[in-house]
Amino acid sequence: MSTVVLLTATGLGLGALYFLVASGLSLIFGLMDVLNFAHGALLSIGAYATWWAASGHLPGAGSGGAGFVWAVAFGTAVGTVAAMVLELALIRPLYERPREQVLATVGVGLAVPALLSAVWGADARTFPGPTALSGTFGLLGARIPVNRLVLIGAALVVLVALRLFLGRTRHGLVVRAGVEDRAMVTALGIDVRRAFTLVFAIGGAAAALGGALGGLYYGSVDPGQGTSLLIFAFVVVVMGGMGSVSGAALAAVGVGLVQQFANYYTASGLGDLAVVVLLAALLLLRPHGATGRLA
Amino acid sequence: MTLATQPREKTAAAAPPAATGRLGRFARWWPMAALAALLAAPYSSLPLPGLLDGPIGSAGNLQLLALCLVFGALATGYDLLLGRTGLLSFGHALYFAAGSYATDVIMIEAGLPFGAAAVLGLLFGVALAAVLGSVSLRVGGIAFSMVTLAFAQAGSILVERDPGGWTGGEEGRAAPADKLPASLVGIGNTVNLYWIALAYLVVTVAVVHWAVRSPTGRVWEGIKENERRVEVLGLRPYGFKLTAFVLAGALAAVGGIVHLLLTGGATPQTTTSDFTLSLLVMVVLGGSGSRWGPLVGGVLYTWADHRLGDLAGSGSVADLPSVLRVPLSQPLFLLGTLFVVVVYVLPGGVVRLPERIGAARRTRTAPTAQGS
Numbered sequence: 001m002s003t004v005v006l007l008t009a010t011g012l013g014l015g016a017l018y019f020l021v022a023s024g025l026s027l028i029f030g031l032m033d034v035l036n037f038a039h040g041a042l043l044s045i046g047a048y049a050t051w052w053a054a055s056g057h058l059p060g061a062g063s064g065g066a067g068f069v070w071a072v073a074f075g076t077a078v079g080t081v082a083a084m085v086l087e088l089a090l091i092r093p094l095y096e097r098p099r100e101q102v103l104a105t106v107g108v109g110l111a112v113p114a115l116l117s118a119v120w121g122a123d124a125r126t127f128p129g130p131t132a133l134s135g136t137f138g139l140l141g142a143r144i145p146v147n148r149l150v151l152i153g154a155a156l157v158v159l160v161a162l163r164l165f166l167g168r169t170r171h172g173l174v175v176r177a178g179v180e181d182r183a184m185v186t187a188l189g190i191d192v193r194r195a196f197t198l199v200f201a202i203g204g205a206a207a208a209l210g211g212a213l214g215g216l217y218y219g220s221v222d223p224g225q226g227t228s229l230l231i232f233a234f235v236v237v238v239m240g241g242m243g244s245v246s247g248a249a250l251a252a253v254g255v256g257l258v259q260q261f262a263n264y265y266t267a268s269g270l271g272d273l274a275v276v277v278l279l280a281a282l283l284l285l286r287p288h289g290a291t292g293r294l295a
Numbered sequence: 296m297t298l299a300t301q302p303r304e305k306t307a308a309a310a311p312p313a314a315t316g317r318l319g320r321f322a323r324w325w326p327m328a329a330l331a332a333l334l335a336a337p338y339s340s341l342p343l344p345g346l347l348d349g350p351i352g353s354a355g356n357l358q359l360l361a362l363c364l365v366f367g368a369l370a371t372g373y374d375l376l377l378g379r380t381g382l383l384s385f386g387h388a389l390y391f392a393a394g395s396y397a398t399d400v401i402m403i404e405a406g407l408p409f410g411a412a413a414v415l416g417l418l419f420g421v422a423l424a425a426v427l428g429s430v431s432l433r434v435g436g437i438a439f440s441m442v443t444l445a446f447a448q449a450g451s452i453l454v455e456r457d458p459g460g461w462t463g464g465e466e467g468r469a470a471p472a473d474k475l476p477a478s479l480v481g482i483g484n485t486v487n488l489y490w491i492a493l494a495y496l497v498v499t500v501a502v503v504h505w506a507v508r509s510p511t512g513r514v515w516e517g518i519k520e521n522e523r524r525v526e527v528l529g530l531r532p533y534g535f536k537l538t539a540f541v542l543a544g545a546l547a548a549v550g551g552i553v554h555l556l557l558t559g560g561a562t563p564q565t566t567t568s569d570f571t572l573s574l575l576v577m578v579v580l581g582g583s584g585s586r587w588g589p590l591v592g593g594v595l596y597t598w599a600d601h602r603l604g605d606l607a608g609s610g611s612v613a614d615l616p617s618v619l620r621v622p623l624s625q626p627l628f629l630l631g632t633l634f635v636v637v638v639y640v641l642p643g644g645v646v647r648l649p650e651r652i653g654a655a656r657r658t659r660t661a662p663t664a665q666g667s
Contacts, residue, residue: 035437037572090635099383103579103638106572111631118625231448231568238441269456273449280445283438284430 002142007260009139013148013217015256016155020210021229022236022248023162024083024203030179030243031192031199033098038086038105039207039233040226041112045082046208047127047221048116050075054128064130072212079208080201087200092193109230113223124222127215147216154213155249158206162245165202175199179243232259232272235279326587333493336360337486346598348605354485358557359601361485361492363594365553368492368499370577370593372546377575378584379507380539381519383440386447388570389427390544392561394420394551396454399561400461402474409475413552420548421541428540432533435522444568451566467562470555479556488557495553496590499546504586506542515539519584576634582644591646600626 021043028036052058053071086108094100129147136143166172174195177185185192207226214229215221236255240247255275262271337357340350347356369391376382398416401407407415431442457464472480478487506512514535517525525532555561564570573596581592603626622628637644641651 033437035440090639093639100638100642102383103575104635106575107631107635107638109631110572110576110634111628114625114627114631115622118621118628227569231444234441234444267456269452273452273456276445276448276452280430280442280449283434283442283445 001140003264005140005142006144007264008257009142009144009148011257011260012253013151013256014260015253016151017210017214017217017229018232018236018256019155019249019252020158020206020213021233022240022252023158023245024199024206025233026237026240026243026245026248027175027179027199028203029237031175031182032091032101032196034091034101034105035234036105036203037102037230038108038112039203040228040230041109042079042083042086042204042207043211043214043226043229044113044116044221044223045211046075046079047211047215047225048075048120049078049208050212051125051127051215051221068130072209075212076205076208079211080205083200083204083207084197086204087197091200092196095193109227113227117223120223122223124220127218127220129216129219147213151213151217154209155252158209159245159249162202162206166245171195171198232275235275238279239282330497333360333364337489346602348602354482357485357489359598361489361557362554362601363597364489364492364496365550365557366577366597367590367593368496369547369550370574370581370589370596371496371499371503372543372550373574374578374583374589375503375506375515375539375543375546377578378589379503379512379519380515380536381522382536382539383437384431384443384540385440385568385571385575386427386431386443386445386450387543387547387574388566388568389447389450390420390424390547391551391554391570392450392454392566393423394548395555395561395565396462396468396551397548398552399468399470399555403468403471404461406474409479412474416552417545417548420551421545424541424544424548425537428537428544432536432540444571447566447568447571451563451568454563454566462561462563465563467560467564469560475556491556492553495549499550500586500590502542502546511535511538576630580630580634580637580644582646585644585646588644588646592644595645596630599630603629 021039025036025039028034028039050071053074054068058071058074086105090104090108091101094104136145137149138144166176174185174190174192175198177190178192178195182192210229211221211226214225218225232255236248236251239255240249240251258278259271259275262274263269264271336351339352342350347359349356351357351360373384373387376384376387394416397419398409398412401412401415402409405412427443427446431439431446434442454462455464456462462468478484479491507515514525514530514532517528518532518535522532525535551561551565554565577592577596578589579592580596581590582588603623641647643651
């Protein structure tokens, strides 16, 4: 029983991490048809910025209490700015050329981890977290690490905030309409390109937050972390349906749980395998993706 | 069948006669000159300071040159999908790794000699490409890219998992020296490996050239331009796309076998999605859809990947302030940045550079010609 509880908690924590990466990825693809290969790099930027701040380089930030919250906020802000710069400087001039946009993000996805490892080394760095979050708590006989709870909580907050934003605000309405039919929104006289920057900023913020909290989950940061999460985030995006935030949340939980349970109860690595095969099977059975926006 | 759009090769080939005189003749003959230089390389003791460390003919440099040729050829084969048929596959590394690992494992586990193992390895790569290609090509666009990515990732996880101790997990698996011909083992025989790599390159370029000029190649061109129109003409694109996929997979599998010989083992790095992405970078860097572009891109990328790191450690760079020195020490950062720049300002890749410069010069001289 305690094993099941622990696996569930870990799977949910992993799912929360996937959701933070996939929600932005999904919105970006849904709205702009850009498969953002630089999304993992945005996560890494957030993780490194938080690590840099929490190691005492940023005044007021530290590894404990309010200092850590400030460090996470700083990391998220850096990721947001990086995403906006990426959109304004690289993606925007390549509109109407989706393949070149994808290629440009591939280039950024290669360059940023290389730059991070040039500056801070290719080896994993220990992530300084508050002692309050490094412990465990008891639940139904299992000792569950507190940081899983933090991840799940953050993902829930992001999910609710995104749903409120998309459902209750005018900008959210434009984004939703753009996901449905971009040409129509443009025809109605709304500059949909502003929504592009907005969606990139939101996606970057979520991914950077994922990076900051992923540092807690893994206990360390390394340049390749974002890229290795990206493939599973793709799986989540495809399974959840492009452009659907709630779908991404459901798929993220499913993928996280399947991975944890299969890795534990069958052979290690088989869960990862199952998930990617699931992606292929799903795409082949429903070639147009869950919402018909793919292909 | 005739397609209204002329093959792009024609328009590119039409340029040299227009560029009159010596330049045109050079453009036609430079591949021969390059091949002659490559044939002469092992016998040369000429140093290329900056480009290579020591004389060209030394074992280390021949190894690097051979790697450059293998990746140039591999990129040329990959461009059959990307630049000729318009298929963005993110799983091409799988077929390269399949050739490499299958040959290695057959040699070790079944005890077959290298020749037989290589043939079986190639067959395995072709069969894998045929099976996975026939499945992946049922979807198009980004979905195709994702399915190929998923299959390649599954292959990568399998190799890392080391099923039955066959793949050696993260360490990879060294090729058994006793199963290889004696002429291919040891540093003294690097030159033989170089010849094999060069032969692979020549074969790949010839096959791709021939395939693109064949009627099937014309249909690929049509699929790339407008798939719907090919269907309207009464052709099923699926079979043609599958042909391109399997041919590219077969060429990649041969490349994997050559790589196995060259590096003395199969490594899990060749299975990763990063490896496919680097192929993509090579092709786009050099110039997708052109005859020599992917080759140039592959050679450039491999050389930069191996040599820029050494250069960064050398004196001239070490004296620079850290703002410049740190990014310069990472070849991948430079390559990624260069790649973005090429995507931006040089959509045809590096091979289009002379043509573009020529075009720019012509437009500058044109007004004066009209005036006189």
